Amino acid sequence: MNSSEAEHIRQACLQVAIEAYEQGxxxxxxxxxxxxxxxxxxxxxxxxxxxxxxxxSASRS
Known part of the structure; x- marks a missing residue:
């Protein structure tokens, strides 16, 4: 995993956490x-x- 992929994961975690917190x-x-x-x-x-x-695997299809 490179730093760009890690940043995407971090952003996804933050986004779902914020959305859930607001929903709560x-x-x-x-x-x-x-x-x-x-x-x-x-x-x-x-x-x-x-x-x-x-x-x-998706790119090979």
Whole structure:
């Protein structure tokens, strides 16, 4: 993994965390609940689109 790929993963994690945190606010969750929702979103983030193997096999098709 190069630094560009790592940055894409970091940005994806930040994006899903922010979206989940904001959604938690709309749902009326407390700060702790919003944080837990954000962490759960990161835990369940699908990383397959960021994997070299997946991109290489897709480019060969």
């Amino acid at each position: 606010g709309l749902l009326g969750l407390c700060q702790e609940g919003r944080f837990e929702l954000a962490m759960d979103a990161i835990r369940h983030l699908t990383l397959a689109p960021f994997c070299d193997e997946d991109r290489e």
